[in-house]
Amino acid sequence: MLSSLKLKLQNGARFDLPAAAINIVEERTGGEKGCCIGYDIGEGAADEALDDAYGFVKKQVIDAGGIQNPIEVTAVNDQGETHLVTLSRDRIVARREVLESPIGASTILTIASGQASFKLQVADTMDEMDGTSSAAAKRTRRAKA
Numbered sequence: 001m002l003s004s005l006k007l008k009l010q011n012g013a014r015f016d017l018p019a020a021a022i023n024i025v026e027e028r029t030g031g032e033k034g035c036c037i038g039y040d041i042g043e044g045a046a047d048e049a050l051d052d053a054y055g056f057v058k059k060q061v062i063d064a065g066g067i068q069n070p071i072e073v074t075a076v077n078d079q080g081e082t083h084l085v086t087l088s089r090d091r092i093v094a095r096r097e098v099l100e101s102p103i104g105a106s107t108i109l110t111i112a113s114g115q116a117s118f119k120l121q122v123a124d125t126m127d128e129m130d131g132t133s134s135a136a137a138k139r140t141r142r143a144k145a
Contacts, residue, residue, distance in 0.1 A: 003018065003019045003020070003064040003065065003066075004016050004017065004018055004019070005017055005018075005019050005022075005057075005060050005061065005064060005066075007037075007048075007050050007052055007057065008050060008051040008052055009048060009049065009050060009051060010034055010048075010049040010050060010051050012051065015048065015050070017037075017039060017041070018041070018066075019060070019061050019064030019065060019066030020064075020065065020066050021039045021040055021041045021066070022037050022038070022039045022061050022066045022067065023038045023039060023040060023045075023067070023087065023088070023091065023113070024037065024038040024067075024085060024086070024087045024091075024111075025037050025054065025057050025058045025061055025067070025085070025086045025087075026038075026054070026075070026083060026084070026085045026086075027054040027083040027084040027085070028049075028054070028083065029077065029081050029083045030081065033051070033053075034049060034050050034051045034052060034053065034054075035049075035050050035052065035053065035054035035057050035058075036048065036049050036050065037050060037057065037061075038113070040114060044114060045113050045114050045116075054084060058072075058086045061086075062086070067086060067087060067088050068088055068090065069088050069089045069090050070086055070087070070088060070089070071086070071087065071088070071089045071092075071129060072084055072085070072086045073085050073086075073087075073109070073120075073122040073123075073124045073129065074122055074123040074124055075120055075121065075122055075123075076101075076103050076104050076105045076121045076122060076123050077103075077121075078103065079103070080102075080103040080104055082104070082123055085120065085122075087111065091111050091112045091113075092109050092110070092111060092112075093110050093111070093112050093117060094109070094110035095107055095108070095109055095110075095126055095129075096108045096110075097125075097126055098121075101121075103121070104123050105121035105122065105123060106122065106123055106124060106125045106126075106128075107121075107122050107124060107125060107126055107129070108120070108121055108122075109121075109122060
């Protein structure tokens with residue numbers, strides 16, 4: 001039997017979903033309440049805005065085995081706003097270091113999503129994601145003021 005999560009959509013409706021179907025959990029930007037999830041139940045990729053808090057959903061999904069080998073990164077949007085994202089390390093198919101970014105991105109991740117992929121700009125360096133420290137001088141990340 002698949003472990004099913006009982007979630008609450010942003011509009012207040014209940015949403016039961018197998019934990020294994022959830023690919024990504026994202027904190028909402030701009031201080032908005034709740035979080036977003038990306039999932040696939042065999043009909044292609046879909047996403048939902050939830051009323052449930054990011055930390056609560058992330059813990060539920062990981063504890064139920066939905067996201068295996070998880071990594072939490074700090075995503076950066078085009079305006080330089082940041083938010084937390086949790087996904088499986090196994091879904092990262094490529095990483096490209098960004099040397100100078102006006103918005104504070106250090107790495108661009110290519111994430112597998114079904115038959116396609118998408119790019120995610122993150123503030124985390126490749127060394128930070130690997131859990132290693134580098135002797136090289138640290139760059140200062142410039143964020144848009």
